[in-house]
Amino acid sequence: MKLNKSSRNFINLVFVFAFSFGFAENPLLANLKVDTKTRPEGISYYDTSVSPYKELNEVLDRVNIGAKNSKFNGTILIGYKGKVIYQNAFGDADRSIGLKNTLDTPTQVASITKTFTGTAVAWLQEKGILNIKDPVQKYLWEFPYSNITIEHLLAHQSGLPDYLKFSGRYWSSSEPMYNDEVLRQFSTYKFGLRFTPGTKFDYSNSNYAILALVMEKVTGMAYKDFMSKYVFKPLNMDNTFVYDPNNEPKFKFAKSYNANFSIWKNTHQDGVYGDKGIYTTAEDLFKWDQALYNNDFVSESTAEDIFEPRRPWSFTKNYGLGWRIKTYPSGHKYAYHTGWWHGYQGIFARYLQDEFTVVILSNRYISGISDNSELIYETAAKYLPLTDLNKKIEMPEVETQQEQVEDITDGIQIVSNFP
Numbered sequence: 001m002k003l004n005k006s007s008r009n010f011i012n013l014v015f016v017f018a019f020s021f022g023f024a025e026n027p028l029l030a031n032l033k034v035d036t037k038t039r040p041e042g043i044s045y046y047d048t049s050v051s052p053y054k055e056l057n058e059v060l061d062r063v064n065i066g067a068k069n070s071k072f073n074g075t076i077l078i079g080y081k082g083k084v085i086y087q088n089a090f091g092d093a094d095r096s097i098g099l100k101n102t103l104d105t106p107t108q109v110a111s112i113t114k115t116f117t118g119t120a121v122a123w124l125q126e127k128g129i130l131n132i133k134d135p136v137q138k139y140l141w142e143f144p145y146s147n148i149t150i151e152h153l154l155a156h157q158s159g160l161p162d163y164l165k166f167s168g169r170y171w172s173s174s175e176p177m178y179n180d181e182v183l184r185q186f187s188t189y190k191f192g193l194r195f196t197p198g199t200k201f202d203y204s205n206s207n208y209a210i211l212a213l214v215m216e217k218v219t220g221m222a223y224k225d226f227m228s229k230y231v232f233k234p235l236n237m238d239n240t241f242v243y244d245p246n247n248e249p250k251f252k253f254a255k256s257y258n259a260n261f262s263i264w265k266n267t268h269q270d271g272v273y274g275d276k277g278i279y280t281t282a283e284d285l286f287k288w289d290q291a292l293y294n295n296d297f298v299s300e301s302t303a304e305d306i307f308e309p310r311r312p313w314s315f316t317k318n319y320g321l322g323w324r325i326k327t328y329p330s331g332h333k334y335a336y337h338t339g340w341w342h343g344y345q346g347i348f349a350r351y352l353q354d355e356f357t358v359v360i361l362s363n364r365y366i367s368g369i370s371d372n373s374e375l376i377y378e379t380a381a382k383y384l385p386l387t388d389l390n391k392k393i394e395m396p397e398v399e400t401q402q403e404q405v406e407d408i409t410d411g412i413q414i415v416s417n418f419p
Contacts, residue, residue: 118322
């Protein structure tokens with residue numbers, strides 16, 4: 001459906017009216033006591049001059065990720081049982097000024113942002129601010145799909161098409177668009193869903209763009225301000241922020257490069273956040289990792305819910321609340337997320353039972369980065385008492401037909417007006 005100019009202007013005015021009057025923090029949040037004094041101030045390290053950490057470091061230096069891969073440009077951190085085993089930085093952060101990558105250089109982590117958004121929504125439920133079983137329309141009246149819940153968004157079971165694939169058709173400005181524009185496009189054009197909500201899995205960045213708006217509505221705070229006040233600062237993530245292309249930070253951060261080191265320029269979609277947009281460091285991600293193990297942000301029961309797979313028909317490929325979940329033959333869970341936006345790529349991987357963590361962040365586009373976390377785990381298992389993930393346990397029987405049907409029907413439009 002095409003709208004005439006006056007209709008578009010009226011709809012735009014409604015959305016400007018709805019989203020441009022600033023924020024007033026929800027009193028339920030304002031009354032919470034956020035204690036930053038009890039948080040760990042720094043990161044602990046193993047003594048890599050002694051066995052087995054010395055030998056493990058020497059081997060990891062030879063793994064074809066950083067030191068042996070001339071194409072890799074970024075940072076690596078490996079942690080175990082609350083301490084760092086290995087970390088290193090490679091290549092250039094900003095070639096125009098001769099800035100090298102360091103362990104303190106913020107870089108865009110792309111979809112790893114979803115681990116923050118999903119976990120923050122779970123935190124808001126824990127505090128009684130929202131309920132993930134609620135329909136999205138309870139919080140965003142403009143959202144045109146009455147049968148989509150917050151949990152559907154979190155688990156990528158909403159059926160919403162991905163705004164990255166269509167938003168440019170409806171955005172003619174050279175200026176960056178933001179989340180309110182994503183919502184406006186859904187509200188205006190009422191795009192068809194890919195399937196009935198809750199029946200299938202389909203990864204869509206639209207889910208987390210809308211979740212960020214839900215967060216703003218219930219907290220009365222801008223997403224970036226909420227994250228700063230309630231996540232980054234309390235956890236001493238001093239080099240972490242939410243990117244805004246119209247308000248770039250004054251300090252230095254890693255630029256995005258193609259494989260040939262040409263700069264990867266921003267697009268109109270760089271303004272959207274929640275699905276991406278967080279810049280951080282390998283060390284700050286390790287602080288985030290440790291906060292989740294130590295229940296410094298969410299309770300143990302909430303953490304268990306976050307890492308509970310939402311697809312009953314799949315063990316090896318699953319999704320929780322902002323986290324990809326893989327269950328190995330041993331029954332052990334691997335919670336992780338990959339990220340890719342422009343030249344930025346990365347993986348944040350957590351082997352939950354062993355408390356073994358792998359962070360790989362790159363600001364130069366190369367393929368295969370996400371494959372390396374399992375290689376690193378297998379390498380470390382030769383030196384550390386890690387779990388044999390391939391030792392099979394008896395798994396409950398599941399219907400495989402659902403997953404087969406999902407693979408066949410993925411992409412089929414079940415409702416008209418699909419963008």
